[in-house]
Amino acid sequence: xxxxxxxxxxxxxxxxxxxxxxxxxxxxxxxxxxxxxxxxxxxxxxxxxxxxxxxxxxxxxxxxxxxxxxxxxxxxxxxxxxxxxxxxxxxxxxxxxxxxxxxxxxxxxxxxxxxxxxxxxxxxxxxxxxxxxxxxxxxxxxxxxxxxxxxxxxxxxxxxxx
Amino acid sequence: xxxxxxxxxxxxxxxxxxxxxxxxxxxxxxxxxxxxxxxxxxxxxxxxxxxxxxxxxxxxxxxxxxxxxxxxxxxxxxxxxxxxxxxxxxxxxxxxxxxxxxxxxxxxxxxxxxxxxxxxxxxxxxxxxxxxxxxxxxxxxxxxxxxxxxxxxxxxxxxxxxxxxxxxxxxxxxxxxxxxxxxxxxxxxxxxxxxxxxxxxxxxxxxxxxxxxxxxxxxxxxxxxxxxxxxxxxxxxxxxxxxxxxxxxxxxxxxxxxxxxxxxxxxxxxxxxxxxxxxxxxxxxxxxxxxxxxxxxxxxxxxxxxxxxxxxxxxxxxxxxxxxxxxxxxxxxxxxxxxxxxxxxxxxxxxxxxxxxxxxxxxxxxxxxxxxxxxxxxxxxxxxxxxxxxxxxxxxxxxxxxxxxxxxxxxxxxxxxxxxxxxxxxxxxxxxxxxxxxxxxxxxxxxxxxxxxxxxxxxxxxxxxxxxxxxxxxxxxxxxxxxxxxxxxxxxxxxxxxxxxxxxxxxxxxxxxxxxxxxxxxxxxxxxxxxxxxxxxxxxxxxxxxxxxxxxxxxxxxxxxxxxxxxxxxxxxxxxxxxxxxxxxxxxxxxxxxxxxxxxxxxxxxxxxxxxxxxxxxxxxxxxxxxxxxxxxxxxxxxxxxxxxxxxxxxxxxxxxxxxxxxxxxxxxxxxxxxxxxxxxxxxxxxxxxxxxxxxxxxxxxxxxxxxxxxxxxxxxxxxxxxxxxxxxxxxxxxxxxxxxxxxxxxxxxxxxxxxxxxxxxxxxxxxxxxxxxxxxxxxxxxxxxxx
Numbered sequence: 001x002x003x004x005x006x007x008x009x010x011x012x013x014x015x016x017x018x019x020x021x022x023x024x025x026x027x028x029x030x031x032x033x034x035x036x037x038x039x040x041x042x043x044x045x046x047x048x049x050x051x052x053x054x055x056x057x058x059x060x061x062x063x064x065x066x067x068x069x070x071x072x073x074x075x076x077x078x079x080x081x082x083x084x085x086x087x088x089x090x091x092x093x094x095x096x097x098x099x100x101x102x103x104x105x106x107x108x109x110x111x112x113x114x115x116x117x118x119x120x121x122x123x124x125x126x127x128x129x130x131x132x133x134x135x136x137x138x139x140x141x142x143x144x145x146x147x148x149x150x151x152x153x154x155x156x157x158x159x160x161x162x
Numbered sequence: 163x164x165x166x167x168x169x170x171x172x173x174x175x176x177x178x179x180x181x182x183x184x185x186x187x188x189x190x191x192x193x194x195x196x197x198x199x200x201x202x203x204x205x206x207x208x209x210x211x212x213x214x215x216x217x218x219x220x221x222x223x224x225x226x227x228x229x230x231x232x233x234x235x236x237x238x239x240x241x242x243x244x245x246x247x248x249x250x251x252x253x254x255x256x257x258x259x260x261x262x263x264x265x266x267x268x269x270x271x272x273x274x275x276x277x278x279x280x281x282x283x284x285x286x287x288x289x290x291x292x293x294x295x296x297x298x299x300x301x302x303x304x305x306x307x308x309x310x311x312x313x314x315x316x317x318x319x320x321x322x323x324x325x326x327x328x329x330x331x332x333x334x335x336x337x338x339x340x341x342x343x344x345x346x347x348x349x350x351x352x353x354x355x356x357x358x359x360x361x362x363x364x365x366x367x368x369x370x371x372x373x374x375x376x377x378x379x380x381x382x383x384x385x386x387x388x389x390x391x392x393x394x395x396x397x398x399x400x401x402x403x404x405x406x407x408x409x410x411x412x413x414x415x416x417x418x419x420x421x422x423x424x425x426x427x428x429x430x431x432x433x434x435x436x437x438x439x440x441x442x443x444x445x446x447x448x449x450x451x452x453x454x455x456x457x458x459x460x461x462x463x464x465x466x467x468x469x470x471x472x473x474x475x476x477x478x479x480x481x482x483x484x485x486x487x488x489x490x491x492x493x494x495x496x497x498x499x500x501x502x503x504x505x506x507x508x509x510x511x512x513x514x515x516x517x518x519x520x521x522x523x524x525x526x527x528x529x530x531x532x533x534x535x536x537x538x539x540x541x542x543x544x545x546x547x548x549x550x551x552x553x554x555x556x557x558x559x560x561x562x563x564x565x566x567x568x569x570x571x572x573x574x575x576x577x578x579x580x581x582x583x584x585x586x587x588x589x590x591x592x593x594x595x596x597x598x599x600x601x602x603x604x605x606x607x608x609x610x611x612x613x614x615x616x617x618x619x620x621x622x623x624x625x626x627x628x629x630x631x632x633x634x635x636x637x638x639x640x641x642x643x644x645x646x647x648x649x650x651x652x653x654x655x656x657x658x659x660x661x662x663x664x665x666x667x668x669x670x671x672x673x674x675x676x677x678x679x680x681x682x683x684x685x686x687x688x689x690x691x692x693x694x695x696x697x698x699x700x701x702x703x704x705x706x707x708x709x710x711x712x713x714x715x716x717x718x719x720x721x722x723x724x725x726x727x728x729x730x731x732x733x734x735x736x737x738x739x740x741x742x743x744x745x746x747x748x749x750x751x752x753x754x755x756x757x758x759x760x761x762x763x764x765x766x767x768x769x770x771x772x773x774x775x776x777x778x779x780x781x782x783x784x785x786x787x788x789x790x791x792x793x794x795x796x797x798x799x800x801x802x803x804x805x806x807x808x809x810x811x812x813x814x815x816x817x818x819x820x821x822x823x824x825x826x827x828x829x830x831x832x833x834x835x836x837x838x839x840x841x842x843x844x845x846x847x848x849x850x851x852x853x854x855x856x857x858x859x860x861x862x863x864x865x866x867x868x869x870x871x872x873x874x875x876x877x878x879x880x881x882x883x884x885x886x887x888x889x890x891x892x893x894x895x896x897x898x899x900x901x902x903x904x905x906x907x908x909x910x911x912x913x914x915x916x917x918x919x920x921x922x923x924x925x926x927x928x929x930x931x932x933x934x935x936x937x938x939x940x941x942x943x944x945x946x947x948x949x950x
Contacts (some may be wrong), residue, residue, distance in 0.1 A: 037190065
């Protein structure tokens with residue numbers, strides 16, 4: 001099988017890899033780069049556990065080929081905390097009990113970051129719509145909504161988000 | 163009740179932020195697929211396209227020669243070690259890999275071990291299997307008919323497809339009560355096959371160390387200790403004895419009952435690792451998870467309720483056909499083939515009841531596990547809460563009034579039910595009245611009448627459920643003979659910090675926090691200083707695991723009892739240090755002081771230090787204890803839910819406008835976590851009520867074997883839950899708690915179904931089977947001539 005040399009910037013750091021054409025981005029991140037915070041939950045692009053930001057846009061990394069990330073910026077959950085300080089979205093999920101088993105949480109947080117980057121003051125329906133491609137089996141979603149609202153309020157206080 | 167401890171200590175009643183979250187929000191959880199061992203191999207599984215077929219041949223030549231492939235394993239391979247069959251937790255048998263025939267679509271047929279997961283996935287496509295299809299039995303009623311093909315031909319004397327017949331109650335007295343009743347209502351209900359679909363699928367890494375003969379299995383299991391014993395029993399004959407088996411359950415991405423059974427994939431991975439001598443990883447994909455893992459429910463219920471004209475319920479009679487697939491692979495306590503279905507008299511003072519269940523084999527995946535509920539309690543609650551509304555409609559009574567009239571009165575607790583349970587405590591009218599007040603019940607009824615006059619469809623549904631959890635007392639409860647106690651071991655270190663290990667295993671419930679709070683409450687050591695560990699059978703005390711809302715009632719109780727043993731020893735040390743008699747000491751969380759001289763005191767930290775540096779002569783050093791807690795009874799959480807729905811006459815879409823949940827789980831450890839458990843349970847109650855079903859066509863082909871068709875609720879359908887509580891402590895639990903993880907899953911479906919039927923009742927609708935999809939509703943609207 002043909003392989004390709006690719007260069008990807010992951011959480012600000014340049015990385016290189018030689019990959020099969022068919023390798024999925026989620027496998028590149030998890031297996032080659034050992035960034036296991038991005039999870040896999042389905043085979044059909046429905047659950048969103050694998051959501052990462054590709055040039056700032058949320059994508060389901062189980063449905064992106066690693067070669068498609070060549071020359072681009074990827075942001076994962078591991079890059080949210082800066083200089084020992086939690087991202088407001090991370091803080092919100094902890095504060096508002098927005099997670100239980102934690103499996104959907106990284107994808108859910110990356111989607112939330114992308115929402116807050118384009119809409120600093122989302123309404124509850126806007127939050128619910130934004131995370132509707134991310135399935136959570138534990139929380140019943142209400143505390144996730146509150147977590148995003150918490151992060152939005154923090155952002156208004158001047159904390160930089162995404 | 164206000165907390166007894168400070169926020170710094172964070173004992174019971176504090177909404178302490180979760181101790182496990184810092185790793186999860188950083189992406190540093192350690193789930194099964196995150197673990198990578200040196201030299202690890204990958205296992206993938208060939209699955210059957212047929213629901214019932216003879217295997218004529220399996221050709222592994224091509225697959226074996228593919229790059230990276232180390233082994234192709236078939237039933238014949240395993241048969242050499244007598245490992246091709248395994249017992250289920252219900253003492254039935256199940257194939258690991260077949261040697262003769264397959265019994266359901268997606269059954270494991272062969273397995274490939276390769277150096278990468280891509281190589282393994284390629285190779286399973288190259289395994290050539292020749293099948294000869296056999297007649298398929300999908301319908302459990304058809305399976306019971308004379309002349310139906312007998313499915314379990316492996317069982318020598320089996321002449322039909324019945325697995326078990328089980329009954330409870332007094333049949334003759336119940337029949338008599340029915341004969342004397344003013345009113346009898348009857349209802350057939352199908353409670354469909356569904357799947358827990360935790361967002362993390364199942365998987366394991368089997369790691370056999372040939373040098374010292376030790377097998378370590380990292381696996382997604384809710385019950386690691388029981389699994390270790392099962393492995394020792396199943397594979398003892400090939401040299402795996404229990405002291406050389408270590409099960410490690412890492413972080414688990416949701417369990418809900420689906421991670422209790424032993425699946426063939428686990429066993430094949432273990433066999434592969436033992437034979438090859440390298441770690442072997444097996445991770446299911448979602449379709450395998452939905453199509454082959456244990457399902458839940460699949461109960462065909464016929465229910466009858468007898469009453470007097472004034473609405474007094476007098477008797478309940480239920481006959482159920484339970485479709486278990488090709489093997490009874492439920493995870494019930496051994497003496498309860500239909501689980502705790504006999505809680506079906508619910509919250510009502512029913513003097514007579516009789517219930518029977520027949521388990522049946524069909525060509526479907528094996529199972530009968532729970533879906534976030536305690537052993538068939540959801541089926542029981544759906545039945546009684548639905549038929550209660552059928553009776554209300556028949557009598558033209560308000561469903562709230564009918565419930566209030568029939569509730570077991572508060573003063574009758576402890577209450578012996580007609581089907582033999584002793585309900586420990588309850589105050590059902592209080593919960594329903596509170597829910598009605600929050601909902602504004604009278605106003606809602608008025609609004610409904612106005613809307614109905616305008617042709618709009620709005621419904622109000624009630625469910626006043628009683629749960630039965632915390633299995634269970636050793637007298638009645640065991641799994642494969644192992645009694646259903648649970649355990650805790652606490653060690654207090656010299657500096658007054660502690661480690662507490664439990665026989666259970668959190669899958670998101672927050673045990674690292676709530677268990678620490680229990681120890682904090684009992685010993686006054688801050689919860690932040692109590693490290694909680696579970697899931698490693700080499701270190702944790704033996705326990706039966708986390709399911710059926712049993713962690714707080716059993717292991718949580720063990721935590722309190724172990725802490726109290728430590729406190730007893732601490733009292734002796736304090737008396738030694740303070741040079742007084744033990745009886746002269748007064749305990750308050752965190753310290754002993756001398757009666758009448760409160761300034762003469764020793765903190766638990768000072769006592770812990772003394773336990774290692776200055777303990778009394780003749781006493782053992784150290785400060786630790788272990789407790790195996792055998793609960794004297796089950797616990798009976800309850801609640802009342804009110805659901806308000808609006809129905810779109812154009813599409814048949816049901817929209818949940820409001821959902822009010824008043825729960826009573828006794829005394830609360832962490833209110834934030836309890837609320838979270840209820841929110842999640844409500845979403846998993848809404849799921850089968852409106853969305854989820856796994857069905858089969860007449861050839862046994864699964865319909866809905868991926869997330870394309872098996873619809874989980876998203877944030878869009880899910881309403882803003884309104885939660886509240888009443889508190890009726892369990893009288894027998896050490897700190898009055900009852901368990902809460904599943905109440906909402908159990909209580910929510912009938913509230914939703916009752917609301918939809920209520921919205922359509924004036925059109926003559928009496929019942930709709932769940933899931934209540936837009937299509938089902940639209941067909942009714944069309945039939946009644948009100949579709950837009």
